[in-house]
Amino acid sequence: MKKTDLVIIGGGPAGLAAAIAAYENGIRDILILERDVALGGILNQCIHAGFGLHRFGEELTGPEYASRFVKKVLELGIPVKTGAMVTDLTSDRKVTYVSEEDGKVELQAGAVILAMGARERSRGALNIPGSRPAGVYTAGTAQRYVNIKGCMPGKNVVILGSGDIGLIMARRMTLEGANVKAVCELLPYSGGLARNIAQCLNDFNIPLLLSHTVTEIHGKDRLTGVTISEVDERRKPIHGTEQYIECDTLLLSCGLLPENELTKKAGIKLDRVTGGAVVNSMRETSVPGIFSCGNVLHIHDLVDYVSDEGEVCGIYASMFLKGKCETANDTIALKPAGIVRYTVPQVISSKDEDVRVFFRVGENKRNAKIEVLSGDTVLLSKRKQRVAPGEMENITITKSMLEKAGAELTVNIGREDQ
Amino acid sequence: MYDVIIIGAGVIGGMIARELSKYKVSTALLEKENDVARGATGANSGIVHAGFDAKEGSLKAKMNVLGCSLMEDIAKTLGVHYRKNGSIVVAFDEEQDETVKALYERGVKNGVPELRILTGDEAREIEPKLSKNITSALLAPTAGIICPYSLAIASIGCAMDNGASLFTNCEVCGIEKTKDGYKVTAKDGRAFESRFVVNCAGLYSDKIADLAGKGGFKVHPRSGEYMLCDKDAGELVNLTVFKVPTKMGKGILVSPTADGNLILGPTSTDIEDKEDRRTTEEGLDQIVRGVNESVDDVPLRAVITSFTGLRSVGSTGDFIINESEGFVNCGGVESPGLTSSPAIAIYVRNLLIGAGMEPDLKEDWNPGRKVFKAEPKKYGRIICRCETISEGEIISAIHTNPPAKDIDGVKKRTRSGMGRCQGGFCQPFVAEIIARELSLDLLQVTKSGKGSELLTGRTKEV
Amino acid sequence: MVTMTCIVCPLGCTLSAEKDENGNVTVTGNSCPRGAKYAETELTFPVRTLTSTVKTDKGTMLPIKTSAPIPKDKVREAANALSGVVAKCPVSIGDVIVRDILGTGSDIIATRDMA
Numbered sequence: 001m002k003k004t005d006l007v008i009i010g011g012g013p014a015g016l017a018a019a020i021a022a023y024e025n026g027i028r029d030i031l032i033l034e035r036d037v038a039l040g041g042i043l044n045q046c047i048h049a050g051f052g053l054h055r056f057g058e059e060l061t062g063p064e065y066a067s068r069f070v071k072k073v074l075e076l077g078i079p080v081k082t083g084a085m086v087t088d089l090t091s092d093r094k095v096t097y098v099s100e101e102d103g104k105v106e107l108q109a110g111a112v113i114l115a116m117g118a119r120e121r122s123r124g125a126l127n128i129p130g131s132r133p134a135g136v137y138t139a140g141t142a143q144r145y146v147n148i149k150g151c152m153p154g155k156n157v158v159i160l161g162s163g164d165i166g167l168i169m170a171r172r173m174t175l176e177g178a179n180v181k182a183v184c185e186l187l188p189y190s191g192g193l194a195r196n197i198a199q200c201l202n203d204f205n206i207p208l209l210l211s212h213t214v215t216e217i218h219g220k221d222r223l224t225g226v227t228i229s230e231v232d233e234r235r236k237p238i239h240g241t242e243q244y245i246e247c248d249t250l251l252l253s254c255g256l257l258p259e260n261e262l263t264k265k266a267g268i269k270l271d272r273v274t275g276g277a278v279v280n281s282m283r284e285t286s287v288p289g290i291f292s293c294g295n296v297l298h299i300h301d302l303v304d305y306v307s308d309e310g311e312v313c314g315i316y317a318s319m320f321l322k323g324k325c326e327t328a329n330d331t332i333a334l335k336p337a338g339i340v341r342y343t344v345p346q347v348i349s350s351k352d353e354d355v356r357v358f359f360r361v362g363e364n365k366r367n368a369k370i371e372v373l374s375g376d377t378v379l380l381s382k383r384k385q386r387v388a389p390g391e392m393e394n395i396t397i398t399k400s401m402l403e404k405a406g407a408e409l410t411v412n413i414g415r416e417d418q
Numbered sequence: 419m420y421d422v423i424i425i426g427a428g429v430i431g432g433m434i435a436r437e438l439s440k441y442k443v444s445t446a447l448l449e450k451e452n453d454v455a456r457g458a459t460g461a462n463s464g465i466v467h468a469g470f471d472a473k474e475g476s477l478k479a480k481m482n483v484l485g486c487s488l489m490e491d492i493a494k495t496l497g498v499h500y501r502k503n504g505s506i507v508v509a510f511d512e513e514q515d516e517t518v519k520a521l522y523e524r525g526v527k528n529g530v531p532e533l534r535i536l537t538g539d540e541a542r543e544i545e546p547k548l549s550k551n552i553t554s555a556l557l558a559p560t561a562g563i564i565c566p567y568s569l570a571i572a573s574i575g576c577a578m579d580n581g582a583s584l585f586t587n588c589e590v591c592g593i594e595k596t597k598d599g600y601k602v603t604a605k606d607g608r609a610f611e612s613r614f615v616v617n618c619a620g621l622y623s624d625k626i627a628d629l630a631g632k633g634g635f636k637v638h639p640r641s642g643e644y645m646l647c648d649k650d651a652g653e654l655v656n657l658t659v660f661k662v663p664t665k666m667g668k669g670i671l672v673s674p675t676a677d678g679n680l681i682l683g684p685t686s687t688d689i690e691d692k693e694d695r696r697t698t699e700e701g702l703d704q705i706v707r708g709v710n711e712s713v714d715d716v717p718l719r720a721v722i723t724s725f726t727g728l729r730s731v732g733s734t735g736d737f738i739i740n741e742s743e744g745f746v747n748c749g750g751v752e753s754p755g756l757t758s759s760p761a762i763a764i765y766v767r768n769l770l771i772g773a774g775m776e777p778d779l780k781e782d783w784n785p786g787r788k789v790f791k792a793e794p795k796k797y798g799r800i801i802c803r804c805e806t807i808s809e810g811e812i813i814s815a816i817h818t819n820p821p822a823k824d825i826d827g828v829k830k831r832t833r834s835g836m837g838r839c840q841g842g843f844c845q846p847f848v849a850e851i852i853a854r855e856l857s858l859d860l861l862q863v864t865k866s867g868k869g870s871e872l873l874t875g876r877t878k879e880v
Numbered sequence: 881m882v883t884m885t886c887i888v889c890p891l892g893c894t895l896s897a898e899k900d901e902n903g904n905v906t907v908t909g910n911s912c913p914r915g916a917k918y919a920e921t922e923l924t925f926p927v928r929t930l931t932s933t934v935k936t937d938k939g940t941m942l943p944i945k946t947s948a949p950i951p952k953d954k955v956r957e958a959a960n961a962l963s964g965v966v967a968k969c970p971v972s973i974g975d976v977i978v979r980d981i982l983g984t985g986s987d988i989i990a991t992r993d994m995a
Contacts (some may be wrong), residue, residue: 035803047943047991048931053889061931063943063992067973085800098808100798122840124723127645129697132725134865134872138842145846147933150941151860151873175932175959176877194892198885199928203952220693221869237699248874257838261804264650302890878935878963 003108005029005321007095009086009262010115012041014294016069017307018113019078021314027321030078031107033097035085039073040066041117042140043303045147048168054304065303086116089262091287111289111317114263114277115310118256118295120165123217126254130217133224139165139253146172154249158226159183160214162190162197163390164301166253171200173251180204181245184212184228186235189364191390193301213237214250223248258296266290273342274298280347281355282316282325283309291317298344298358301392305358332405337412339363339387348409350402358394359411361387370395373410387413420446420583420612421775423602425590425626426619427820428459429570429759430751434616435577437763438770442778445582446610447574448602450589450622452867453827454820455570457620458755460830461644461695461727463684464566464675465658467754468505468558470525470533471668477737479528481758481765486530486560488760493564495785496572499676505561505658506541508552508712514662515554521663522556532559545657547714561658565676566756567830571820572787578819579788580780585610586823587867590619593630599744600630614744614770620730621692623738623749632745636733639692640667640752641726642684643701648720648838651680659712667729668753670708672716677833682709682716684727695726722838729753737762741769790817801851802844804837812848816855823856825849826866845872884922886915895919926952934965934977934988942967942994944977948986958982970995 006027008015011034019032038044043051046062053059056068073080081099088096093109120138135154137145139161142153146169157178159166162185170180183201188211190197201208209228215237216227230241258276269278269286276297277285284291293309300306319325330350334343334357343359361368368387372380372395379401387393397409422438424431427449438445451457466489472478493500509518518535525533534557541555542548548555578584585608592603599613619626620637627633658673666686675681685701702724709716732738732750739762740747746769748762755762771777790813797810815822815831822828825835828848835841835848849863849872864870886893895909897919907919921927927949933941950958958981967977971990978988 035800044992047933049929049945050890059889061943061945061991064973067993083799085803085806087800087806098798098800098806100795100809103795103798119839120842122722122838122842124646124840125721127702127721127724129699129702129724131696134870141842141845145873146877147943148941149846149850149860150877150933150935152875152877153872154874175930175956177879177960193890194885194894195887195890196892198892199887202885203928203955215699216696221864221866222871259803261838877933877941878965 001094001106001108003110004031005110006031006113006317007107007109008032008113008115009089009095010034010041010117010294010296011039011080011082012115012117012294013043013066013069013303013306014117014296014310015041015113015115016066016073017310018115018293018314018317020069020072020076021311022318023076023078025315025318027318032073032078032080033084033086033095034080034082037082039070039080039082045143047147048172051303054302055307069307086262089266091267093289110321111291113313113317114285114290114292114296115294116259116262116296118258118299120252121255121257123252126252128214128217131219133217133219133222135219135223135248136217136250137252139169139251142251143169143172146176152176152178155179156181156247157249157251158214158228158245158247159251159253161185161253161255162192162208163253163255164192164196166251167192167196167200169251169253170206171204174204174206178249180206181247182207182209182228184209184214186213186231187211193390215242217250223250226250256295256299258299260296263292263296271342271346274344278346279344280331280349281345281352283313283345284316284320284325289320298342301390305392332402333408335408335410337410338414339365340411340413343411348397348402350405352402353399355397355402356394357397357411358392360392361389361413364388365413368413371412372397372401373412374405374408377404379404379409419598420444420610422446422614422616422770423448423600423610423612424616424618425602426457426617426623427454427570427574427584428457428618428620429455429566429573429756430618430748430762431616432570432573432577433759433763434618434766435582436573437767439577439580439582440779440783442776442780445577446612447577447582447584448588448590448604448610449584449586452586452824452864453822454574454584454586455567455830456866458727458729458752459570460567461725462566462642462756463644463671463673463681464563465505465673465757466500466562466564467757468525468533468561469528469530469754470521470556470558471663472528472754473736474524474527477739478754478758481737481761482754483529484761485754485758486562489562489564489757492760493569496569496576496787498565498568498572500562500564501676502560502562503656503658503674504557504559505660506545506558507556507660507662508541508548509554509662510551510711511553517662518554518556525558530558530560533557545655545659547655548659549712549714552712563658563673563676564756569756569759571831575787575819576785580783584820590626590629593626595630595743614746614773614775616746616748616766616770618748618751620751621728623730623747627747627749630745632742632747635738635749637730637750639689639694640729640731641687641689641694642729643697643705643724643726644681644683645702645705645721645724647680647682647717648722649678651717651720652678654680654716655713661708661712670705672709672713692728695728697724697726723840739765739769741773744773746770788819790814801847802832802834802837804839804843805833807832807834809851812851813855816852824852824864824866824870825872828852882923884919886910886918888914888918897923899923928952928955930955930958931991932959932962934962934967936967936969936971936994938969940994942971942977943991944988945991946981946986947989950981950984950986954982954984958984962988
C-alpha cells in the first residue's frame with residue numbers, strides 16, 4: 001500500500017490553509033484529495049464579496065480569496081488530486097479514494113486532516129408537507145446552477161431561511177432577472193448579517209417575513225406556489241394565518257450540516273451539538289493523528305477563521321508526523337453552559353499555551369457576561385455588547401488560567417441578566 | 419400488431435411482461451408517465467408479506483403466499499435488493515392479543531409457513547427496541563423487504579431485453595374490440611393493435627376496463643404517507659414491525675428497507691383525487707405518534723424525506739383479476755400487490771393461454787438483465803457523494819432497458835439523490851450527464867417528464 | 881435623521897445620520913471611520929459594489945465585480961448590461977472585462993483565473 005505522510009481530505013479553504021501550513025512546517029509528502037473538478041471548495045460559487053477582511057484587510061469575493069491559497073499551493077508544488085472522492089477512512093489512517101484517473105486507491109497516511117466541509121439541510125429533513133414538484137432547491141444548489149452553470153432555477157422565487165446564503169441568493173436571483181417575492185424566517189430574528197439584510201433585501205425591496213415558515217408546497221410537475229404561515233413562540237404554525245404565494249421556485253436556506261460520514265467510519269467521536277468531531281486545542285480528534293478543521297468541524301461564518309483553523313491542523317499534523325505531538329493525559333473538558341451551545345475545542349490540556357476557544361450561543365443576548373469557571377471559581381469574566389447565534393464568538397483562556405483549572409472548565413453565559 | 423398489450427408499467431405490468439417474454443409472443447407495455455413505476459409501485463412500504471393478513475380463500479391470500487415463496491429467487495436473478503428479515507405484528511392489550519391469535523389462525527389456513535405467537539417478553543428478546551407495552555406478538559419469519567420500483571424496473575428491463583416494447587408518455591384513451599382482438603388508442607394519437615390486452619393500470623384500472631366495456635368495478639385512492647430515515651437509523655430494528663391491522667389497512671409500521679434505510683408509515687386516508695400525492699402535517703404527525711407507540715428511540719431527527727403513495731382500493735375487497743374475450747383485468751391491486759406480483763404474473767399468463775395465447779416457450783430466454791457497461795474510467799468519477807454512485811452507473815442507467823430519461827428515473831435506478839443531501843450536491847451533475855447522454859440542452863432536463871423542467875432559462879438573458 | 885445598517889464590513893453597525901442645511905453630515909453608531917464615510921455617502925450619493933458573472937468564449941461562467949462602487953441606482957442596469965459580454969479565455973484575476981461600465985468610471989474586472 002502506498003504511504004503518504006499527510007493526506008488532506010478536502011481542497012476548500014480549510015484544506016488549502018492546512019496544506020500550506022504543513023509545508024511551511026517542513027512536511028513535503030502531502031496529498032490534497034478534492035472531489036470537485038477544481039480546488040477552492042464552496043468559495044468558487046460564492047462570487048459575492050465579504051471574504052478576507054480579518055485576514056487580508058480587504059474584502060474579497062469568494063474566488064479571489066480561494067485563489068490566494070490555491071496559487072500558493074500550486075507554487076509550493078503541493079500534490080493535489082481533483083475529481084478524487086474519499087470513500088473510506090479507518091482509525092489506523094488508511095484512506096481509500098476513487099477517481100477517474102486512478103480508479104480505486106488505498107493510501108496509508110501518517111496523518112490525516114479532515115476538511116470535507118458541509119452540506120445543506122434538505123426539504124426532506126425539514127418535513128415540509130405538500131407535493132414534490134420540480135423547482136424546490138437548497139440555496140447552495142441554486143447558487144451552483146446560477147454561478148457555475150449559468151442557468152436560472154426559476155423566475156418567481158420564495159426563499160425560506162434568512163441565513164446569509166438565502167439573503168445572498170435573494171440578491172443574486174434578482175440581479176439575474178428573477179422576481180424574489182419574499183424571504184421567510186422561522187425565528188423572530190434573522191440568522192444572517194445585518195449588512196446582508198440591508199444590501200440584499202432592503203436594497204431590492206424584498207420583504208423579510210419573520211416568524212413565518214412554509215407550511216405547504218403546491219404543484220404537480222413544477223412548483224406553482226407555497227403556503228406560508230405565521231408561527232408562535234414554540235415555532236409552530238398558527239392555523240388561520242396561512243397565505244398563498246404564487247411562485248415557481250422555492251429556495252431553502254435552513255442550515256448547514258457538517259459532512260462527517262468519513263469521520264464516523266473512522267470511529268471518531270462526534271459532538272452532538274456541532275455535528276463535527278470532538279477535538280483538542282490542536283484540533284486533533286479522538287483518533288491520534290487525525291485532525292479536523294473548517295465547516296466539517298463546526299459551521300463557520302467567516303472564512304478567515306476557517307483558514308486559521310486549517311493552519312492549526314497543518315501545524316500540529318506536522319508535529320505529529322515529526323513525533324513531537326504528545327497526546328495529553330491530563331485533559332480538561334470544556335463544558336458549555338447557559339446559552340452557550342458548544343465550544344471548539346471541546347477538550348484542552350493544562351499543558352497548553354493560551355487557548356483560543358470558539359463558541360456559539362443559542363439565542364440573542366445584549367450585554368452578555370461571558371464567564372469561564374472552574375467549579376465556582378471565576379477564571380475569566382468579559383462583557384460583550386451583543387451575542388447572537390449567527391455570529392461565532394471566541395475567548396482566550398490563558399496559560400495561567402489553565403494551571404488553576406481542575407478537570408473541567410465551564411464556558412457560561414447566563415440566560416438571566418446579572 | 420402485437421400479441422399482448424399491457425396497460426400500466428408498474429410492478430404488476432412489469433412482472434407480467436417478464437413472464438410473457440418467456441413465450442413466443444410479442445408484447446407492448448404502454449405507460450402514461452414519462453417513466454415506469456411512477457404509480458403505487460414507486461411509493462409503498464416495500465414489504466414482501468408473509469400472507470396471514472388476507473382473507474382466507476381470497477385471491478389476495480393465494481397470490482400473496484405464492485408470491486412470497488417465489489420472491490427471493492426472482493430478486494436474485496434480477497439483481498434486486500431483497501432481504502428475508504421477517505415481520506412481527508405487535509399487540510398492546512387483550513383485545514389485540516385476540517386479533518394476533520386470529521391472524522395466526524388465518525395465516526395457517528392460508529398456508530403461511532413458520533408462524534409463531536410470542537409473548538411480549540419473547541418479542542422484546544428478539545427485537546430489543548420494541549415497546550415494553552407490547553403484550554403479545556405474531557412472528558412471521560418468511561416475510562421480507564424488497565425495493566419495489568427496482569423490481570418493476572428490472573422485470574421490465576428483462577422483458578425488453580427479451581423483445582418486449584415499452585412506450586412511455588402513452589396514456590390510453592380508447593379501447594375498441596376488433597375482429598382479431600383490440601385496438602388501443604393513446605391521447606397523443608398513437609394506436610396499437612393486439613390480440614390480447616392486460617389491464618394493470620393501477621388507480622385507473624377501472625377507467626381502462628370501462629373503456630373496453632369490461633368494467634364493473636371501481637377503484638378509489640387511499641393515501642399513505644411515509645417518512646424515511648437516514649441509513650444510520652437502518653439498524654434500529656431487524657424485523658418489520660406492524661401494529662394490529664384495522665379495516666383501513668395494515669397500520670403504521672417501522673421497518674428497515676432493502677437499501678438499508680428505516681421506513682416509517684404509512685397513514686391510511688381515503689381521498690377523491692387520484693393525482694393527489696401530497697404529504698400533510700396531520701399525516702406526518704400521525705406517523706410520529708404511531709411509530710413511537712411500537713418502537714423505542716425512533717430517530718426522528720434522522721428523517722431525510724417524506725412521500726405519499728396511493729393505494730388502488732378495489733370495490734370488491736379483493737384483487738379483481740378476470741378474463742373475457744382476451745381482455746384481462748388486474749384491478750384493485752393494493753396490498754399485498756407487490757408480494758403477489760410473481761404469482762399474479764403466472765395467473766395472468768395462464769388466463770391468456772386459456773384464452774388462446776400461444777404457449778410455446780422461447781429457447782433463448784434470458785431470465786436476467788443486459789446491463790449497459792459504461793467506459794471503465796467513468797466508474798471512478800463519483801457523482802452522488804452520499805450514496806457513492808459513480809458516473810458510470812448513471813450512464814448505465816440511461817442506456818439499460820428500461821432507460822432513465824429524467825432525474826427521478828436516474829434516482830430510482832441508481833439511488834443518486836436518495837441520500838442525506840437528497841440531491842443537493844449531485845443534481846446539477848446528474849442533469850449534465852442526462853443532457854449529454856441524451857443530446858439535450860441542459861434546459862430540457864426534467865425531474866419527471868415534460869412540465870417538470872429543472873431550469874427556466876439561462877443567466878445573462880435579461 | 882436617517883437610520884441605516886452599515887454594509888462596509890460584517891459588523892453591520894446601526895448608524896444614525898443627519899444632514900444639516902449646509903450639507904454637513906453627522907454620523908453616530910459607527911465603530912470605525914469607514915462607517916462614518918459610508919453613512920455620509922449613503923445620504924448624498926449612495927453607491928454599491930456589483931458582483932456577477934459573464935459568459936466566456938469557452939461556454940463557462942466568469943465571476944466579476946466592479947473595480948469601484950457604482951451608483952446604487954445604476955446597479956440593475958449594470959447587471960443587465962453584462963448580458964452581451966463574452967470574456968476571452970484565458971482570464972486572470974483583475975483583468976478588465978468591460979472598461980468604464982455605463983460611464984461610471986468603474987471597470988468590470990475578473991475575480992477568478994480561468995483557463
